[in-house]
Amino acid sequence: MPPPADIVKVAIEWPGANAQLIEMDQKRPLSSIIREVCDGWSLSGSEQFALRYADGPQLYITEQSRGDIKNGTILRLAISPARAARQLLERIQSHGIDARLEALKELAKLSADPTFAAEFINMEGIGTLARLVESGTHFGEMLAFTLTAFLELMDHGIVSWDLISLSFIKQIAGYVNQPMVDVSILQRSLAILESMVLNSHSLYHRVAQEITVGQLIGHLQVSNQEIQTYAIALINALFLKAPEDRRQEMASTLAQKHLRSIILNHVIRGNRPIKAEMAHQLYVLQVLTFNLLEERMMTKMDPNDQAQRDIIFELRRIAFDGESDPTGTEKRKAMYTKDYKMLGFTNHVNPAMDFTQTPPGMLALDNMLYLAKVHQDTYIRIVLENSSREDKHECPFGRCAIELTRMLCEILQVGELPNEGCNDYHPMFFTHDRAWEEFFCVCIQLLNKTWKEMRATAEDFNKVMQVVREQITRALAMKPSSIDQLKNKLRGLNYSEILRLRQSERMSQDDFQSPPIIELRERIQPEILELIKQQRLNRLCEGSCFRKLGNRRRQEKFWFCRLSLNHKVLHYGDLDESPQGEVPFELLSDKIPVSDIKSVLTGKDCPHMKEKSALKQNKEVLELAFSVLYDPDETLNFVAPNKYEYCIWTDGLCALLGREMGSDLTRSDLDTLISMEMKLRLLDLENITIPEAPPPVPKEPSSYNFSYNYS
Numbered sequence: 137m138p139p140p141a142d143i144v145k146v147a148i149e150w151p152g153a154n155a156q157l158i159e160m161d162q163k164r165p166l167s168s169i170i171r172e173v174c175d176g177w178s179l180s181g182s183e184q185f186a187l188r189y190a191d192g193p194q195l196y197i198t199e200q201s202r203g204d205i206k207n208g209t210i211l212r213l214a215i216s217p218a219r220a221a222r223q224l225l226e227r228i229q230s231h232g233i234d235a236r237l238e239a240l241k242e243l244a245k246l247s248a249d250p251t252f253a254a255e256f257i258n259m260e261g262i263g264t265l266a267r268l269v270e271s272g273t274h275f276g277e278m279l280a281f282t283l284t285a286f287l288e289l290m291d292h293g294i295v296s297w298d299l300i301s302l303s304f305i306k307q308i309a310g311y312v313n314q315p316m317v318d319v320s321i322l323q324r325s326l327a328i329l330e331s332m333v334l335n336s337h338s339l340y341h342r343v344a345q346e347i348t349v350g351q352l353i354g355h356l357q358v359s360n361q362e363i364q365t366y367a368i369a370l371i372n373a374l375f376l377k378a379p380e381d382r383r384q385e386m387a388s389t390l391a392q393k394h395l396r397s398i399i400l401n402h403v404i405r406g407n408r409p410i411k412a413e414m415a416h417q418l419y420v421l422q423v424l425t426f427n428l429l430e431e432r433m434m435t436k437m438d439p440n441d442q443a444q445r446d447i448i449f450e451l452r453r454i455a456f457d458g459e460s461d462p463t464g465t466e467k468r469k470a471m472y473t474k475d476y477k478m479l480g481f482t483n484h485v486n487p488a489m490d491f492t493q494t495p496p497g498m499l500a501l502d503n504m505l506y507l508a509k510v511h512q513d514t515y516i517r518i519v520l521e522n523s524s525r526e527d528k529h530e531c532p533f534g535r536c537a538i539e540l541t542r543m544l545c546e547i548l549q550v551g552e553l554p555n556e557g558c559n560d561y562h563p564m565f566f567t568h569d570r571a572w573e574e575f576f577c578v579c580i581q582l583l584n585k586t587w588k589e590m591r592a593t594a595e596d597f598n599k600v601m602q603v604v605r606e607q608i609t610r611a612l613a614m615k616p617s618s619i620d621q622l623k624n625k626l627r628g629l630n631y632s633e634i635l636r637l638r639q640s641e642r643m644s645q646d647d648f649q650s651p652p653i654i655e656l657r658e659r660i661q662p663e664i665l666e667l668i669k670q671q672r673l674n675r676l677c678e679g680s681c682f683r684k685l686g687n688r689r690r691q692e693k694f695w696f697c698r699l700s701l702n703h704k705v706l707h708y709g710d711l712d713e714s715p716q717g718e719v720p721f722e723l724l725s726d727k728i729p730v731s732d733i734k735s736v737l738t739g740k741d742c743p744h745m746k747e748k749s750a751l752k753q754n755k756e757v758l759e760l761a762f763s764v765l766y767d768p769d770e771t772l773n774f775v776a777p778n779k780y781e782y783c784i785w786t787d788g789l790c791a792l793l794g795r796e797m798g799s800d801l802t803r804s805d806l807d808t809l810i811s812m813e814m815k816l817r818l819l820d821l822e823n824i825t826i827p828e829a830p831p832p833v834p835k836e837p838s839s840y841n842f843s844y845n846y847s
Contacts, residue, residue, distance in 0.1 A: 141768050144205050149190055150213045153177050166199055173213055186216040191725050192710040196251040203770065206726050220246065221256040225264060233278075240281035247288035257294050262286065270303050276318060283308075283324035290331065297336040305332070305339070309346035312355075319360060326355070326366035333373040340377045349374065349386060350393050357402050361414060364403055368417040371395075375424045380431075387428055391569060400566045412683075412777075415559035422561050423554040429572060430551040432499040433541075437491035444498070447505055448476075448487050454508045455479060455519045478523040480532030490534060495550075496541035504537045506573040507580060514577070518584050528594065531587040533580075535597070540583055543605055544576060547612070555756040557775065563617045574619050579608060582626050589631035603634055610637075657810055664809045668802055672788035677701055680781055681714050682774055696724060697774075703792065704730050706764070708772065732766040736789045744773040762786050 142162045147155045156176050160169060171182040179185070187197040190210040196217055197205065205211075215223070224246070227239035246252045256262075265286045268274055274282055290297065311317050311325040329347060332339040347370070355367035371390075378386055390396075399421075403414065410418070437444050452475050473484045481487035491501050508515040522530040545551070565571040583604050592600045611625040679698025696719045697708040709724035739745065742763040760776040762785065776782035783801035790797050 144209070145207050146205060146209045146211050148173055148187070148211045148213055150177055150179075155210075160205065162202060162205075166197070166202060170213075177213075179213075184216055184219050185213055187211045188214045193248060195249050198251055209725070217249070217252040217255045221252060221259055221261065225256065225259055225261055228268070229264065237278050237281070240278055240285065244281040244284040244288065247285045250292055253289050253292045254294060257289060257292075262289055262295055265289075266301065266304050269307055270301070272307060277320075280318065280320040280324060283321065283328065287324060287328055287331070290328075297332055297339055300332065300336075300339065302342060305329075305342050306346060309343070312347060313351055315354075319363065322355070323362060323366055326363070326370050330366070330370045330373045333370070333377050337377070340374070344374060344378075347374075349389050349395070353393050353395055353398060356395075356398050359407075361403075361406070361408050361411060365411070365414045365417055368399070368403075368414070368421060372417060372420045372424060375421075383428060387425070396566050396569060400563075404563050404566055412559055415561055416557075418561035418566075419558055420554040422565055423549065423552070425565075426548050426550050426572065427552075429499055429545070432502055433495045433497050433545055433550055435498045436494055437488050437498055437501065439486060439488040439492070444501075445488055447501055451479060451504060451508055452476065454512060455516055476534075479519060480522065480530070480534035480536065482532075482535055487534065490538060495545050496538060499545070500538040500541035503541050503573060503576040503580075504534070506570070507537075507577050510570075510573070511577050514581060518580070522584070529591065531584050531592070532594070532597075533584075536583050536587075537576075537580055539597075539601055540579055540604070541576065543601065544579065544608075547605070547609060557757045557760060562612060562615065564619055564622055567618045571619075575622075578619060578623055578626065579604070582607060586631055603631060606634055610634075660810055660813050661806070664806060664813065665797075667809065668787075668805050669791045669797065672784055672791055672797065673699065673703060675784050676788040676792075677703075679707075679719060680785065681711070681719075681777070683714075683777065697772075698724070699730075699788070699792075706730065706733075706772070728764065728766050728772060730792055733789070733793060734765045734767065736786060736793070737763040737765060737771075738786060742773060743771050744775075762789075764789065 144160050144162065145157070146160050147157050149155045156173060158169075158173070166187070167183070170185055170187060173187075174180070174182040174185055188194050188211065189197070190212040194212070195201070196214075197211070214220070224239050224243050228236055228243065230236055230239070243256075247256070265282055268282055269279070269286070289295075308325045308328050311321055312329065317325075329343050333343050349371055352367050352371055356364050358364065375383065375386060399418070403418070404410070439445070452472070455478075456475055476487045477484045479487070481490050483489040491498060518531075519533055522533060565575075568574050583600070586604055586607065587600050590596065590600055590603065607626060607629045610629055611622060614625050616622040616625050676699035679696055681694050681696050684693040684695060694711040694714050695708060696711055696715060697706060698719065698721070699706055700721070706728045707721050707724040708726050708728075711719070711723075737743075739758050739761060742761045744763065745758055745761050757775060760779065760782050762774050762776070762782065764772040764774075766772070774785065776785060780801065783799035787797040787799050787802050
């Protein structure tokens, strides 16, 4: 008979004594259980003790968290959080250097525990640590542990960052500005400054006065990728929180200090592979840089502004420079109208009206002017080439440039905040000081080329733009490392290739609609689904690593989950770092019987998504979140590293529970595998050699029924 659900069997350790094996009644008060354990070792004052996990982060167990204890868990009797906080506070203020160092080392470890942190903070512990830093008497390991403890304690959100003193900020900034400082101290100082900027508007201004972007750029030229990551993260934080009128100024400073080329040469093209957190910070910097275009994107053209109208005149002059203006206002106006029509504007009389819609607003005109001035030959060729075509086949340059600018803003999400879990940076945007404009110039040439390949007319405008969007998104997905490589990728994605890809992708929908083929498909589908199910379960048995999203991303914490080989138990546990291969079951301390799993939740229905702050409730994280609900009313929460792992795990868990696998990946795999199997079977039918038979005996005409066996 299985034990009651409220009883868990655990082992409790105490230094120098044999472990106690007890059955913990989860309905009993925790204080009563601790008293009983203390009595077993003849320890008095049970109120001075608490239980902690013996493995992993070794967190304290409270009435709120005790429900996480599983059968077979090893616990440890320890002094209570309040007593530990009091003792450590006394020891870090002692005169003995060795004793103080050991106390700070232990404090740095315990500060990650929310129960301990609350007690230590209530005893004014953060103020004590701040004074130790401000004194400037701590160095080396002692200072590193002090900063680690301070950062861990502040990350719990119990104390406001606004309470931090100016002298503390100056001291931390001093460590960052020093040319030679210990790596661990520099790393923690950068992280503290980033947290200040992100969590306090007033501290942003103080940090910005103490730290300049130019000083941070030096930290990008080191070989330590962790330091590089923290430095870019602080640059991003200063960029993100800067007032709008300061961002352009910051961007100019970054350009003058050659930030882009330093990142390209020392990070992207460095000797070490880009880790996930560095990829995220590069993505954030890319987004923030493109967001500088938002003001121009949302600015309408003023038809009465002569300076703005002069830009349009300049576009006309560059394209038709050889033609002298006729005398007479009416003749000149007629000629301008003709030229503006040849330039492809929708409004031939007053083309300024074409730029009154936002987006893309004035950004489209900026792009056109850049093309006309920097790539003048290309610009003239596109305009004159189209003006010499038949009216119905001309590609309207002005209209295309405006629509293309709008499309590129959508693809690169100009004006949107960075997503928390996204690492989608593009190396090629770090290879040119005017990457956005160069990207536009490549794409407008692609559009003109695709228009010719499609032999498009004005009525086909939207169809052409759809093809061009597909060409661009497919090319970007290949992550070209330079603008030239982007051109090569796009060269291979001509209109014929797009048609071929589309035909290949929808082959199963278009080519197999006859009744016998539909019958064959229905016959094949169950066995293909079973194959997919087995593949999903095998992947769950191999397991996956998941990242814990905390307040600070760079102190990454991981956990691993895998299914037992007999498909009866989910094993999981915390890891210190991302594993390089399969994690043995012995290292995964927690487990859930599959029989206890009640359901699988996804997206915004997950408990951990409901708890997240508005900042983190972005679309990408929601799309990767899922939770396992199991008895008694417990949840195991996941955020998959990518869409593929999300589909694998949600499908696999549904298969475990005997439910339908409904992810996009399963539908895609099902279509692909069925199409392949059908092709093979139909090919076998075509290759059948029918033996010669004697001539049939003539019969009266009759109707014939053909029955095909496709199995």
